[in-house]
Amino acid sequence: MKTAHASSHARRGCVTASLQSPMPQSLEPGDQALLTEARAIIGLRQRQDWHHIGAALRTRSGRVFAAVHLEAYVGRVAICAEAIAVGMGAAAGDTDIEVIVAVNRAGKVVAPCGICRELISDYAPNAHVIVPGVEGPERVPVTALLPNKYVRPGT
Numbered sequence: 001m002k003t004a005h006a007s008s009h010a011r012r013g014c015v016t017a018s019l020q021s022p023m024p025q026s027l028e029p030g031d032q033a034l035l036t037e038a039r040a041i042i043g044l045r046q047r048q049d050w051h052h053i054g055a056a057l058r059t060r061s062g063r064v065f066a067a068v069h070l071e072a073y074v075g076r077v078a079i080c081a082e083a084i085a086v087g088m089g090a091a092a093g094d095t096d097i098e099v100i101v102a103v104n105r106a107g108k109v110v111a112p113c114g115i116c117r118e119l120i121s122d123y124a125p126n127a128h129v130i131v132p133g134v135e136g137p138e139r140v141p142v143t144a145l146l147p148n149k150y151v152r153p154g155t
Protein backbone atom coordinates (compact mmCIF):
# COMPACT_ATOMS: atom_id res chain seq x y z
CA MET A 1 0.00 0.00 0.00
CA LYS A 2 2.76 2.37 0.92
CA THR A 3 4.47 1.86 -2.42
CA ALA A 4 1.26 2.51 -4.31
CA HIS A 5 0.77 5.72 -2.31
CA ALA A 6 4.28 6.93 -3.11
CA SER A 7 3.85 6.01 -6.75
CA SER A 8 0.61 7.97 -6.87
CA HIS A 9 2.45 11.05 -5.64
CA ALA A 10 5.17 10.55 -8.22
CA ARG A 11 2.59 10.32 -10.99
CA ARG A 12 0.92 13.48 -9.79
CA GLY A 13 4.30 15.17 -9.84
CA CYS A 14 4.71 14.19 -13.48
CA VAL A 15 1.26 15.45 -14.39
CA THR A 16 1.91 18.76 -12.65
CA ALA A 17 5.17 19.17 -14.53
CA SER A 18 3.53 18.49 -17.89
CA LEU A 19 0.77 20.99 -17.14
CA GLN A 20 3.38 23.68 -16.75
CA SER A 21 4.31 23.54 -20.42
CA PRO A 22 4.83 25.54 -22.53
CA MET A 23 7.96 26.64 -20.76
CA PRO A 24 7.58 29.67 -18.53
CA GLN A 25 9.18 32.86 -19.75
CA SER A 26 11.28 35.26 -17.74
CA LEU A 27 9.86 38.69 -17.08
CA GLU A 28 10.08 41.46 -19.65
CA PRO A 29 10.95 45.05 -18.62
CA GLY A 30 7.25 46.02 -18.78
CA ASP A 31 6.42 43.15 -16.46
CA GLN A 32 8.65 44.60 -13.76
CA ALA A 33 6.74 47.87 -14.07
CA LEU A 34 3.48 45.96 -13.68
CA LEU A 35 4.80 44.25 -10.57
CA THR A 36 5.66 47.68 -9.22
CA GLU A 37 2.05 48.80 -9.88
CA ALA A 38 0.64 45.79 -8.01
CA ARG A 39 2.99 46.36 -5.08
CA ALA A 40 2.14 50.07 -5.03
CA ILE A 41 -1.64 49.57 -4.88
CA ILE A 42 -1.54 47.07 -2.02
CA GLY A 43 1.09 49.17 -0.25
CA LEU A 44 -1.24 52.16 -0.52
CA ARG A 45 -4.54 50.45 0.28
CA GLN A 46 -3.69 47.52 2.55
CA ARG A 47 -5.95 47.27 5.55
CA GLN A 48 -5.93 44.43 8.04
CA ASP A 49 -8.83 42.03 7.42
CA TRP A 50 -9.99 44.00 4.34
CA HIS A 51 -7.30 44.25 1.66
CA HIS A 52 -4.42 41.78 1.57
CA ILE A 53 -3.75 41.31 -2.13
CA GLY A 54 -3.03 43.77 -4.93
CA ALA A 55 -3.20 43.01 -8.64
CA ALA A 56 -2.29 44.86 -11.78
CA LEU A 57 -2.93 44.02 -15.40
CA ARG A 58 -1.76 45.54 -18.65
CA THR A 59 -3.82 45.31 -21.79
CA ARG A 60 -2.40 45.05 -25.31
CA SER A 61 -3.27 48.71 -25.81
CA GLY A 62 -0.93 49.53 -22.93
CA ARG A 63 -3.54 50.47 -20.34
CA VAL A 64 -2.87 49.42 -16.76
CA PHE A 65 -5.55 48.64 -14.19
CA ALA A 66 -4.62 48.03 -10.55
CA ALA A 67 -6.91 46.84 -7.76
CA VAL A 68 -7.01 45.35 -4.29
CA HIS A 69 -9.02 42.35 -3.18
CA LEU A 70 -12.16 42.85 -1.10
CA GLU A 71 -12.40 40.80 2.07
CA ALA A 72 -15.80 40.47 3.73
CA TYR A 73 -17.29 39.30 7.02
CA VAL A 74 -18.59 36.25 5.21
CA GLY A 75 -15.50 34.76 3.61
CA ARG A 76 -17.17 33.44 0.48
CA VAL A 77 -18.26 36.95 -0.42
CA ALA A 78 -14.63 38.07 -0.80
CA ILE A 79 -13.58 39.13 -4.28
CA CYS A 80 -10.08 38.66 -5.65
CA ALA A 81 -7.99 41.63 -6.73
CA GLU A 82 -7.52 40.08 -10.18
CA ALA A 83 -11.28 39.95 -10.70
CA ILE A 84 -11.66 43.59 -9.77
CA ALA A 85 -8.81 44.60 -12.09
CA VAL A 86 -10.49 42.66 -14.92
CA GLY A 87 -13.74 44.45 -14.06
CA MET A 88 -12.02 47.82 -14.18
CA GLY A 89 -10.79 46.93 -17.65
CA ALA A 90 -14.30 45.84 -18.64
CA ALA A 91 -15.75 49.12 -17.38
CA ALA A 92 -13.19 50.96 -19.52
CA GLY A 93 -14.00 48.74 -22.51
CA ASP A 94 -10.62 47.02 -22.58
CA THR A 95 -10.22 43.40 -21.47
CA ASP A 96 -7.56 42.41 -23.99
CA ILE A 97 -5.19 41.46 -21.16
CA GLU A 98 -1.59 40.92 -22.14
CA VAL A 99 -0.31 40.14 -18.65
CA ILE A 100 -1.63 40.15 -15.08
CA VAL A 101 0.00 39.74 -11.70
CA ALA A 102 -1.06 39.64 -8.05
CA VAL A 103 1.06 40.22 -4.96
CA ASN A 104 0.55 39.91 -1.23
CA ARG A 105 1.20 42.64 1.34
CA ALA A 106 4.86 41.66 1.46
CA GLY A 107 5.06 42.29 -2.29
CA LYS A 108 5.52 38.61 -3.08
CA VAL A 109 3.94 37.30 -6.27
CA VAL A 110 1.01 34.96 -5.65
CA ALA A 111 -0.59 32.65 -8.20
CA PRO A 112 -4.21 33.30 -9.16
CA CYS A 113 -6.87 31.09 -7.58
CA GLY A 114 -8.82 28.70 -9.78
CA ILE A 115 -11.77 31.04 -10.15
CA CYS A 116 -9.50 33.85 -11.35
CA ARG A 117 -7.83 31.47 -13.80
CA GLU A 118 -11.27 30.82 -15.27
CA LEU A 119 -12.15 34.51 -15.32
CA ILE A 120 -8.90 35.70 -16.88
CA SER A 121 -9.04 33.03 -19.57
CA ASP A 122 -12.72 33.81 -20.29
CA TYR A 123 -11.96 37.45 -21.02
CA ALA A 124 -8.45 37.07 -22.39
CA PRO A 125 -7.56 33.55 -23.51
CA ASN A 126 -4.20 34.79 -24.79
CA ALA A 127 -3.25 36.47 -21.51
CA HIS A 128 -0.09 35.67 -19.64
CA VAL A 129 0.07 35.46 -15.85
CA ILE A 130 3.07 36.20 -13.69
CA VAL A 131 3.38 33.41 -11.14
CA PRO A 132 5.97 32.37 -8.55
CA GLY A 133 8.70 30.30 -10.18
CA VAL A 134 11.60 28.28 -8.89
CA GLU A 135 14.01 31.12 -9.61
CA GLY A 136 11.61 34.01 -9.07
CA PRO A 137 8.51 35.34 -10.82
CA GLU A 138 7.91 34.04 -14.32
CA ARG A 139 5.33 34.43 -17.09
CA VAL A 140 3.10 31.60 -18.20
CA PRO A 141 0.09 31.54 -20.54
CA VAL A 142 -3.12 31.49 -18.53
CA THR A 143 -4.13 28.37 -20.48
CA ALA A 144 -1.13 26.55 -18.97
CA LEU A 145 -2.67 27.13 -15.54
CA LEU A 146 -6.07 25.79 -16.51
CA PRO A 147 -6.20 22.44 -18.27
CA ASN A 148 -9.69 21.24 -19.22
CA LYS A 149 -11.09 24.74 -18.93
CA TYR A 150 -14.84 25.02 -18.51
CA VAL A 151 -16.57 26.37 -21.62
CA ARG A 152 -20.19 27.19 -22.19
CA PRO A 153 -22.00 24.52 -24.16
CA GLY A 154 -22.21 25.55 -27.80
CA THR A 155 -19.17 27.85 -27.74
Ligand SMILES: [Zn+2]
Pocket: 080, 081, 082, 083, 112, 113, 114, 115, 116, 117
Ligand atom coordinates in the same frame (compact mmCIF):
# COMPACT_ATOMS: atom_id res chain seq x y z
ZN1 LIG B 1 -8.94 34.65 -7.38
